[in-house]
Amino acid sequence: MILNKVSDLIGNTPMLCISVPETNARLLLKIEKNNPGGSIKDRMARNMVLAALKSGRLKPGGVIVESSSGNTGIGLAMAAVEFGLRFIAVVDHHAAQDKIAVMKALGAEVRYVAGEYREDEVAVVERQRLAAELGGEIPGAVFMNQSDNAANAGGYSDFVRETVAQAKGNVDAYVGCVGTGGSMTGIARGLKLHNPNTVTVAVEPAGSIVFGHPGYPYYQSGTGTPAGDTVGLVLDYSCIDLGVQVTDSQAFETARYIARNMALLVGGSTGGAIFKALELIHKGVITGNVVVPIADGGEKYLHTVFNDKWLGERNLLDPDVWPQLDTWLGKAQLPDNVSTALQLSVA
Numbered sequence: 001m002i003l004n005k006v007s008d009l010i011g012n013t014p015m016l017c018i019s020v021p022e023t024n025a026r027l028l029l030k031i032e033k034n035n036p037g038g039s040i041k042d043r044m045a046r047n048m049v050l051a052a053l054k055s056g057r058l059k060p061g062g063v064i065v066e067s068s069s070g071n072t073g074i075g076l077a078m079a080a081v082e083f084g085l086r087f088i089a090v091v092d093h094h095a096a097q098d099k100i101a102v103m104k105a106l107g108a109e110v111r112y113v114a115g116e117y118r119e120d121e122v123a124v125v126e127r128q129r130l131a132a133e134l135g136g137e138i139p140g141a142v143f144m145n146q147s148d149n150a151a152n153a154g155g156y157s158d159f160v161r162e163t164v165a166q167a168k169g170n171v172d173a174y175v176g177c178v179g180t181g182g183s184m185t186g187i188a189r190g191l192k193l194h195n196p197n198t199v200t201v202a203v204e205p206a207g208s209i210v211f212g213h214p215g216y217p218y219y220q221s222g223t224g225t226p227a228g229d230t231v232g233l234v235l236d237y238s239c240i241d242l243g244v245q246v247t248d249s250q251a252f253e254t255a256r257y258i259a260r261n262m263a264l265l266v267g268g269s270t271g272g273a274i275f276k277a278l279e280l281i282h283k284g285v286i287t288g289n290v291v292v293p294i295a296d297g298g299e300k301y302l303h304t305v306f307n308d309k310w311l312g313e314r315n316l317l318d319p320d321v322w323p324q325l326d327t328w329l330g331k332a333q334l335p336d337n338v339s340t341a342l343q344l345s346v347a
């Protein structure tokens with residue numbers, strides 16, 4: 001099929017199946033990094049802009065303002081180009097530099113929040129404040145506010161439709177990260193509409209406050225709600241069966257393991273979702289077709305998650321994770337498994 005614009009490339013992402021030996025489970029990885037902006041967020045960014053234009057809140061030639069750690073910003077930057085809008089991204093130093101460079105390349109104006117922050121501290125509160133201020137001050141500007149924007153969760157209906165079709169109607173569990181909660185809410189609600197027995201698991205970084213645990217700094221990017229911030233209104237807890245935490249080391253070591261053993265570059269937060277999915281499969285909590293989105297690619301974290309020096313200096317290496325993953329994935333048989341069990345299914 002020949003398409004006419006880049007946003008037509010959003011969605012219809014492939015699914016990669018990884019069987020989990022000695023269980024009845026298999027991971028169905030939905031490769032959302034194949035979206036044109038490189039993440040699952042392209043879906044909701046387009047939807048938020050369309051909703052704002054449709055409601056008249058955003059006028060042609062207007063200005064989008066958003067606080068973003070990167071992926072939403074990249075999606076919005078692409079939408080701004082297509083719809084002829086100006087885009088101002090409000091970021092902090094926690095955001096991956098490569099993501100900011102992409103936003104700039106797409107014509108976004110990038111504003112860093114002022115103030116001194118530790119590098120593992122997310123300045124979400126200040127980011128939100130500045131974005132709201134700019135949205136109020138600049139003529140024609142609209143603060144998208146993804147955390148409270150219903151069009152965020154609403155942007156995942158195609159993800160659900162594609163996933164159900166690819167899994168031939170059988171989605172037994174869904175394990176995804178939770179940041180604003182938009183993807184979790186939109187996807188969990190949609191999957192449960194199709195099959196109320198689908199088990200939904202939300203993974204947050206250890207240190208995030210989504211499920212009421214004590215808050216402290218973490219390095220996983222684009223996911224979780226840091227201490228001091230409030231959980232977004234878009235997150236609907238009633239569609240989540242289980243909320244779990246994953247450490248930075250577990251998440252990052254898993255992302256590195258997947259790269260080295262399966263030739264798939266996934267981002268840090270996705271590493272965490274895969275680690276927890278495998279753990280819960282082996283505990284017997286979930287089974288069958290377990291869908292995990294590859295929220296974004298490791299290409300965006302080459303200077304952090306995939307840099308030994310960076311990890312070592314921050315004490316983020318954990319030698320126990322790879323042997324654990326070897327056991328869960330039956331590493332002894334992996335070369336055979338990989339050739340037989342990895343199959344690409346196209347929607």
Ligand SMILES: Cc1ncc(COP(=O)(O)O)c(C=O)c1O
Nearest residue numbers: 071177178179180181183222269
């Ligand atoms: C890297 C990364 N991790 C996790 C998430 C989940 O975020 P949210 O809860 O805002 O949908 C996203 C965005 O979808 C992301 O870009």
